[in-house]
Amino acid sequence: MDFNTDLNYIGIIAATLVAFVIGGAWYSPILFAKPWMRENGFTEDDHQGNLIRMFGGSFVMLLIASYVLSLVIGDDASLFEGLRIGLTVGAAFIAASFAVTYLFEKKSPTLFVINAGYHVVTFTVMGTIIGATSTL
Secondary structure (H helix, E strand, O other): OOOOOOOOHHHHHHHHHHHHHHHHHHOOOOOOHHHHHHHHOOOHHHHOOOHHHHHHHHHHHHHHHHHHHHHHHOOOOOHHHHHHHHHHHHHHHHHHHHHHHHHHHOOOHHHHHHHHHHHHHHHHHHHHHHHHOOOO
16 A cells, blocks of 8 residues: 555546445335335434434545555556455455454344455445556
8 A cells, every 4th residue: 555646536526426326225215225224224314313424424534545546546547456455354354253243242143244245345346446546
């Protein structure tokens, strides 16, 4: 990881925006909202509240993740290299860490697949975008 690299601002912003959209779709009624809510014991009322905090905070965290992933990928990667690194980070670091926590918290395998799956997909797509735009 080279902290002196030229930042890939296009890739970082694009990856953040796409990850935010993926999250919106992933946890929507179109995809996994109902099983995710059921597995967490949530109701519709549980998600009323400070939407700026939830969505704004999510966007900031995705921006940080995209920034750091860009540092890991570097400024001369290819689309394939970005995909490979994003998939590796999503599966080997994020999903594996979730698995350890979920085992000790005795959370359901369904919830694990939904949440870890989101991060594997998101980091793979973010890495692909960062890799594809690294030479711009």
